[in-house]
Every structure is written in C-alpha cells, then in structure tokens.
Amino acid sequence: MLTEPHSHAPDGQAWRITHLRNAGGMVTTFMDWGATWLSARVPMKDGSVREALLGCATPSDYPSQTAYLGATVGRYANRIANATFDAGGRTVQLAANQGAHQLHGGPNGFNNRRWQIVRQAEQEVEYRLDSLAGDQGYPGRLLASVIYRLEDDNTLTIRYHATVDAPCPVNLTNHAYFNLDAHHGDAREHRLQVSADRYLPVSSEGIPNADLTPVANTSFDFRQAKTLAQDFMQDEDQRAVKGYDHAFLLNARDASTPAAQLCSADGQLMLSVFTSAPALQVYSGNYLAGTPAREQGVYAAHQGIALESEFLPDSPNHPEWPQPDCWIKPGESFQSVTRYRLTAV
Numbered sequence: 001m002l003t004e005p006h007s008h009a010p011d012g013q014a015w016r017i018t019h020l021r022n023a024g025g026m027v028t029t030f031m032d033w034g035a036t037w038l039s040a041r042v043p044m045k046d047g048s049v050r051e052a053l054l055g056c057a058t059p060s061d062y063p064s065q066t067a068y069l070g071a072t073v074g075r076y077a078n079r080i081a082n083a084t085f086d087a088g089g090r091t092v093q094l095a096a097n098q099g100a101h102q103l104h105g106g107p108n109g110f111n112n113r114r115w116q117i118v119r120q121a122e123q124e125v126e127y128r129l130d131s132l133a134g135d136q137g138y139p140g141r142l143l144a145s146v147i148y149r150l151e152d153d154n155t156l157t158i159r160y161h162a163t164v165d166a167p168c169p170v171n172l173t174n175h176a177y178f179n180l181d182a183h184h185g186d187a188r189e190h191r192l193q194v195s196a197d198r199y200l201p202v203s204s205e206g207i208p209n210a211d212l213t214p215v216a217n218t219s220f221d222f223r224q225a226k227t228l229a230q231d232f233m234q235d236e237d238q239r240a241v242k243g244y245d246h247a248f249l250l251n252a253r254d255a256s257t258p259a260a261q262l263c264s265a266d267g268q269l270m271l272s273v274f275t276s277a278p279a280l281q282v283y284s285g286n287y288l289a290g291t292p293a294r295e296q297g298v299y300a301a302h303q304g305i306a307l308e309s310e311f312l313p314d315s316p317n318h319p320e321w322p323q324p325d326c327w328i329k330p331g332e333s334f335q336s337v338t339r340y341r342l343t344a345v
Contacts, residue, residue: 007060009033011114015059018117018125020150025049026342028150031059035115035127035146037070037176042154042269044344050269052342054177054294054304061292063112067299068175069291071111072146073104074162075131075138076326077173078247078281078313081207085316087139087167094137099205104175106136110144111175124149133166140166140330155341162334169316169326170334177285177304178271180264180342183295187305188229188284189265194222195258196248196280200312204240208314212249212321220246225261228284228305242286243302247279247312249323255337260307267345274339277309278323309338 009015016032029039038059040052054069056062062069083096083106095106104111115127124147131142147159160172179187199220201210215221219231219238233239237246250259255276262271273280283306291299312318315326328334 007058009059009114010063013114016117017059018120020123020125020148022123022150022154023152024154026150026154028148028156030125030148031062032115032117032127033059033062034070034111034113035072035129036062036111037148037156037174040156040342042342042344044268050180050182051294052178052180052269052271054179054183054288054291054299056292057294065291067177067288067291068104068111070174070176072115072127072172073175074110074144074170074172075105075136075142076102076169076171076316077104077308077310078171079103079206081314081317083137085169092137092139101205101207102136103206108136110172115146118145123151138168140164140168142168142170144172146172153341154343155339157337157339160334160336162328163332164328165330167327167329170328171311171315171326172334172336173277173308173310174338175306175308176340177288177306178262179304180262180269180271181266183293183303185265186229186302188232188302189227190305191225191227191263192222192282192305193225193261194248194280194282195251195260197223197251198249200247200249201237202241202246202313206241206245206313208312208318215248220248222248222260222282225263232284244282244284245286247281247310249279249312250275250277253278255339259309262305262307270343270345272341272343273307273309274341275309276337277311279310279312281306281308281310281313283308309336
C-alpha cells in the first residue's frame with residue numbers, strides 16, 4: 001500500500017493506493033477514495049505491457065472529474081427518475097444531482113467517499129463503507145463491502161455485498177472505462193458482443209421512456225460482434241443521448257458464461273465480462289471530453305467504453321420488469337459478482 005506524497009483527499013487525509021499482482025505479471029491498482037479501480041496493466045504477447053483502463057494522472061484529479069472513472073457507485077447506480085420512489089406507500093425524496101433526477105447515488109455518492117481498507121494481500125483487497133440512514137435521502141443504514149481479487153488468468157473479480165436495517169433499493173457497480181488499444185484512437189472502433197435480446201430505450205435525460213425492446217433489426221443488436229462505430233447514432237434512441245448509453249437485459253446472469261466481450265481495434269487484447277447482475281449498461285463515453293487523462297491533457301469523447309453490471313435504471317419505480325427485486329430488507333443481503341477477464345491474443 002502506497003500513499004501519494006504531498007497530496008491529500010478532500011477529507012484532509014492521504015490517499016491510500018493498493019497494487020495487486022498475479023503470477024503472470026498483470027498489475028491492477030486501486031484507491032480507497034471511492035474504492036476506485038485506477039489501472040489494469042496487462043502483459044502482451046510481444047513482451048510489452050498495455051494499460052487497459054482510462055484513468056487520471058494522479059489521485060488528486062479524481063475528485064474533480066465527473067465521469068466516475070473506475071469508481072464504485074451506489075447506493076443506486078444509474079438513474080432514478082425524479083429522484084423519488086415509493087416505500088410502502090410513502091414517497092422517498094432522494095438528493096437530485098442530474099436535473100430533477102438522481103444519478104449514481106446522488107451528489108455525494110459512494111464514488112465520493114473514503115472507503116476503509118479491511119484487509120489486503122498480494123492478490124486481493126477488501127473495502128468497506130458505512131452509509132448512515134438518510135444518506136442522499138435513502139432510508140436506513142447500509143453497510144457495503146467491495147472485494148477486488150486479481151486471479152492468475154488475468155481476471156479481476158469484483159464481489160459486492162451490502163446489508164440494511166430498513167428496506168432500501170441497492171445497486172452497486174464499478175464504472176471503469178476500457179480502451180484496449182492503450183488509450184490510442186476512438187474506442188468505438190472496438191468490437192463488442194453482448195448476450196442480450198432486449199435493451200431499454202431512454203429519454204435525453206437517460207430516464208427509461210419505453211418498454212424493454214428487442215434488439216433485432218436495430219442498432220442495439222450486439223448478439224454478433226461488431227464495432228460500436230458501425231451503427232453509431234443511426235436511430236433516435238441513440239441520438240437522444242449522443243450515442244450508446246443504454247441498459248441491456250442479459251440473457252443469462254449466472255456469471256459462468258460471458259455477458260459481453262470487447263476486442264481492441266488491433267485485435268491483440270480481449271475483455272470478457274461475466275456477471276450475476278441482470279443487466280449491463282453500455283456507455284460509449286459520449287461525455288468524456290475534458291476528463292483529466294493519465295498520459296495526456298484530457299480525454300476525448302468516446303475514448304473509453306464502460307460496461308456496468310447492474311439492475312436496470314429506475315428499477316425501484318418499475319417492479320414489473322423481468323429481473324430480481326432490487327429492494328433489500330433487514331436480514332437479507334445484496335450480493336453481486338462481476339469478472340473482467342483481460343486476455344492477450
């Protein structure tokens with residue numbers, strides 16, 4: 001565990017940086033602020049090492065950026081319409097941070113907190129966060145933990161766990177952005193495959209505005225691998241949000257078969273995503289422009305692709321959707337696992 005000298009987080013304490021290494025030489029890096037995934041350095045076939053994640057040059061850049069680079073987001077990832085939901089006949093008003101709506105847990109969501117390091121080893125680190133009743137408007141106290149484990153096959157496994165003392169919707173995910181060409185070029189040139197027959201249309205504010213829709217014969221059909229550029233901005237659903245920023249209802253959610261696969265434009269690095277979550281948000285980095293970058297001034301729009309494992313957006317207001325209940329009650333727990341496997345080919 002390292003700290004960045006002469007620099008402190010918004011709470012006045014030093015950043016705590018953790019590196020995990022596996023037997024094959026892959027190194028992943030994390031920070032306790034936001035339980036953030038900072039870096040994934042993958043050994044390539046030609047002996048080089050390729051950075052697969054977008055990130056900032058220093059920890060100090062993270063609190064000021066608004067792209068949620070690599071952060072753990074919650075209590076509820078994605079959007080909740082009008083920042084409200086019904087809880088047993090009572091309307092709960094959340095803290096809004098995207099117009100009238102709440103995005104990624106509110107203006108002071110989990111991405112903007114210091115998580116406590118519970119334990120760490122050569123290939124694993126566990127973070128924990130205590131979210132008090134009323135935090136960002138949510139009912140009850142929530143205890144969350146995130147475990148990152150770097151496997152020897154270059155898989156980063158992320159395990160989420162949360163308990164509550166009052167009924168509350170919970171939706172934790174990681175907001176990593178991938179550019180498998182070592183940040184070079186437009187990530188829309190990556191080839192993407194998603195195992196999903198339906199996607200969720202949204203308004204220009206990212207709020208669901210239609211039923212789950214078959215991907216067949218639309219620009220959202222990624223059942224066979226294609227570049228994101230191929231059908232980019234080819235319909236009104238994309239134009240509403242300047243590209244892909246939509247949830248796909250996954251065909252399987254057992255984390256044993258890939259929910260998605262992303263391949264670099266040069267064909268030399270493959271990302272496979274396995275998850276127990278019911279949906280995957282595919283975001284083509286439409287608003288990345290101006291985000292502080294690791295090796296250059298700022299990132300351009302579409303320089304990274306986010307693949308966020310989660311419940312469908314606004315699920316607390318849509319119990320009719322065909323997915324598990326996003327509400328957790330006392331005595332129950334939220335549990336989810338996502339695996340990101342990076343393979344040099």
